[in-house]
Amino acid sequence: MSHSSPPVRRVADWDFDQLSSLAAEHGTPLYVVDLDRVAENYERFASAFPDAHVMYAAKAHTGRAVLETLLDAGADIECAARGELQRAIQAGADPDTLQYTAVNPPDADLDYAAELGADHPGLTVTGGARDTFDRLEARGYDGRVAIRVNPGIGTGHHEKVATGKDAKFGIPYDEVPELAADLRERFDLVGLHAHAGSGVLHDDLEDHCRAIAKVAELAREVGDSDLAFVDFGGGFGVPYREDEEPLDMEVVGEKVREAVGDLDAQIKLEPGRYVVADGEVILTEVNTVKETPEATVVGVDASLATLIRPAMFDSYHPIGNVSAPERAVEPVAVGGPCCTSADVFCTDRPVARPEREDLLAIGNAGAYGYELANQFHSQPRPAEVAIEGGETRVVRRRETMDDVTRVERESGDRAGDAAAGDR
Template identity: 85%
Template sequence: MSHDSPPVRRLADWDHDRLGRLAAEHATPLYVVDLDRVAANYERFASAFPDAHVMYAAKAHTGRAVLSKLLETGADIECAAWGELQRAIDAGADPDTLQYTAVNPPDRDLDYATDLAEEHPGLTVTGGARDTFDRLEARGYDGRVAIRINPGIGTGHHEKVATGKDAKFGVPYDEVPELAEELNERFDLVGIHAHAGSGVLHDDLDDHCRAISKVADMGRTVEDRVGGLEFVDFGGGFGVPYREDEEPLDMRVVGEKVRDAVGELEAQIKLEPGRYVVADAELILTEVNTIKETPAATVVGVDASLATLIRPAMFDSYHPIRNLTAPERAAEPVSVGGPCCTSADVFCTDRPIARPEREDLLAIGNAGAYGYELANQFHSQPRPAEVAIEGGETRVVRERETLEDVTRLER
């Protein structure tokens, strides 16, 4: 791992001149991802858990450049939908190494997974409902399965990501031992899985470790019932600091806390970081087009919107914003919003930023996790281009959509 890789990258740490050149060449809004940072984040996480099998949770960012870089770095991939399975394979993943976590899977997802497993029996399918296993069996599947359990403890930055206590996710905790015995007769039961939540930082770490401990207890119970498991998968959830005054996790300390929470376990520990790997490796460049002084606020209009980055509207998420054109200007409280006709299209309200002027270039940070993944075409806005930085070079890894792309499937 690179020794010059800090535990968090702030907006001030990016090369502002390079970002300005990229915006001039490729226009805005523009996603910029640093693939070397992606690799460094993964390596830092993996080094904190030397005895664990660390898989990247693809749903955080399924761009081919990101997946390929992580595969090159040594990561395996965990997928939550059939499209992610296919994209991982397209990026170079060996299908026998993939893990598919099915959440209320549509028929096409299960059809794809069972067809894939016929040629690649190393594929592992994780189910969170008895119904899912019945549907797998009805398709003639008798291969590798894991049970997703609901530990009843949810953690993370927002209630919408506290999956560990959401009935949508996982088999109820008390039902797991009996189901494990049953599935051990019907399939090759290789593990159990849980995911307590997402965006876990210092304040949530104790609760997260309580959930891990509870899952480990169930792992030991299931091992006693069925005679051993290959793995117990504790999911991901480890966060990064989005706010400038938040401190990053010390992964060495986190590794010790997790090992203490797990205790003695014969099965291999699996972990699935997603956000931790990609969040601070990507930002959005956006240009100021409007400055409006009102009695209530100074409104700064930009060409990015909730179609570019929906997390502030969806999760009330904080993303750092920096004026790259003139960071030395005096900071003034401003509200930054995009061109969508909804009050939800706001990136910040009354936040001190080096006073923007029209045509200034702003950067919106920590956009790598669930940024482009949730980008959309609201207001018929084509999705932005994505440029990758790697080894000092830059290249376009995702073309900017056109209006023709937005409408080409219409009839």
């Protein structure tokens, strides 16, 4: 496969006839993921960093089909929770290649990691608090560990993802050398890890590289020749807005290498969003068009339960009219059926005028889209269909009301099986 594929895929680049057919066959709202595009994005990224160890940050999209695709493409997997470790292994990942970045890990997560490490000594556990290492030791774990560093520099598309300056993430920069000396007595200290933020584009690249340079200097201070790797995380963004330009990954690769400088340890990178974001869209049907003095309000069957990023991060997602892209464009507000004013995908957005029963596509839904899907208003989560090699298949069936209520009924609730209309 060539890595010369376009560096960004806009909504208009999708095959609208194919999307219409998928919506007709599988219903809406519907996630559609192009696995070929996911593999292309990974290859483009890896080609920009030929000397780095590139791992996929699973938290962006843990769908089994996505994980299998990336494992087949040669990626290793970085996990931020016990469930992600389990899903990576179920998708075929070798546990000895996994990296677990523990953030305030619950006991059950650490129990699982310690047990996994006992059987698979290649597992690496990254800790961002002294407590995490003490709790690992108490579980008898003495294997591979890395220190998550807080570089004091945050970047990204929203303050809620600028992890590099958030005290929640990592050991304070100045405390790392002392901690490193301590951990070398108790574990196999193999690396340093840092993550400045998420959604980094051109305007954030300078700060991102400053954080990288700072962590690289710290690695040299603690002895990079004694470390297997220095992990600079991911965070590389994709253009969500139509007027944003994609990153030139060859230029990014040069800037990152310049920021790192001479380093004996191997560089690790963990792209997540960059790999999956533009590989997926959400299809949703228009059910209501309401003219008001303030706006033309377009109601659709997707909601913040389908895609919460606009409500959570004020995120922009491009929207296209699949049914009638040739219609005259006019500003509209698009929102879902949830009883909250947060359930809005856009306001005053130019879209080919939607009419009832039109099919709309919400773009760049691959990163943290299905991952954050929920059952608010007792809405079953949507199906997900994969496109690969010209073929399509369901990789997640649509939930039913039976799925939504099963855990209550199986708990011995006195309602028993009396739930009506659960299918």
